[in-house]
Amino acid sequence: MQMETSFNYIEENYKRIIYEVGDSAAKYQNGGKVDIIAVTKTVPAEAVNYAISCGIDKIGENRVQEFLSKKNSYDKRAEIHFIGHLQSNKVKYIIDDMDLIQSVDSIKIAKQINKLSERIGKIQDVLVEVNIGGEESKYGILPNMLKGVVLELSNLHNIKIKGLMTIPPIDASEEIFYKMQNLYIDILEENIDNIDMNILSMGMSSDYQNAIKYGSNMIRIGSALFGERVY
Numbered sequence: 601m602q603m604e605t606s607f608n609y610i611e612e613n614y615k616r617i618i619y620e621v622g623d624s625a626a627k628y629q630n631g632g633k634v635d636i637i638a639v640t641k642t643v644p645a646e647a648v649n650y651a652i653s654c655g656i657d658k659i660g661e662n663r664v665q666e667f668l669s670k671k672n673s674y675d676k677r678a679e680i681h682f683i684g685h686l687q688s689n690k691v692k693y694i695i696d697d698m699d700l701i702q703s704v705d706s707i708k709i710a711k712q713i714n715k716l717s718e719r720i721g722k723i724q725d726v727l728v729e730v731n732i733g734g735e736e737s738k739y740g741i742l743p744n745m746l747k748g749v750v751l752e753l754s755n756l757h758n759i760k761i762k763g764l765m766t767i768p769p770i771d772a773s774e775e776i777f778y779k780m781q782n783l784y785i786d787i788l789e790e791n792i793d794n795i796d797m798n799i800l801s802m803g804m805s806s807d808y809q810n811a812i813k814y815g816s817n818m819i820r821i822g823s824a825l826f827g828e829r830v831y
């Protein structure tokens with residue numbers, strides 16, 4: 601066992617991603633800040649902690665069970681985001697730990713998060729997930745429903761909408777990213793009371809450069825950082 605060297609690839613990957621993100625941000629966003637979320641699904645806590653020691657300060661969790669089994673081993677310095685589809689009966693297991701729930705994909709789940717947040721005296725930051733490609737297989741609010749949903753959620757006092765999240769279709773054209781950017785700007789310009797739009801979470805290992813080109817300021821990176829997942 602050579603534990604001290606076995607995670608070196610994570611550091612190399614991280615440096616490369618930082619460089620490329622900086623490059624895209626300089627080119628398309630006047631050097632604006634783009635947050636990198638390390639997506640931890642299937643990744644052992646030791647590897648996640650190594651990434652945190654390299655400078656990762658936000659991690660993204662997809663699965664409630666997996667999170668619960670790893671959370672006590674995590675380095676506590678990183679913020680924790682929930683990024684997977686969440687069932688109403690599971691909210692109670694994660695609500696204490698989440699800095700941001702990115703995957704609010706229905707009014708029902710928003711109401712449940714609001715209810716449990718109220719119970720523990722928390723105002724939970726959330727993103728509304730948008731199904732930008734209108735895909736049957738994906739969760740998220742359809743673009744034409746988004747404004748209505750955001751308006752309804754803005755009345756829930758124990759959640760705070762901080763922006764939008766999306767998972768574009770595989771091999772999406774730039775048009776899709778452009779459409780998402782415009783949707784984000786439309787909602788921003790509505791100046792809806794009780795919401796605080798400043799996050800567009802878009803971009804994963806294979807498409808983050810395109811995402812940054814179209815205004816993303818939060819990318820969620822799994823395989824490019826930790827290596828390919830073995831399912």
Ligand SMILES: *Cc1c(COP(=O)(O)O)cnc(C)c1O
Pocket residue numbers: 639641662683684767804805806820821822823824
């Ligand atoms: C798995 C996952 C990612 C990261 O995917 P990679 O292609 O491995 O970077 C990002 N966002 C969500 C919601 C995911 O489930």
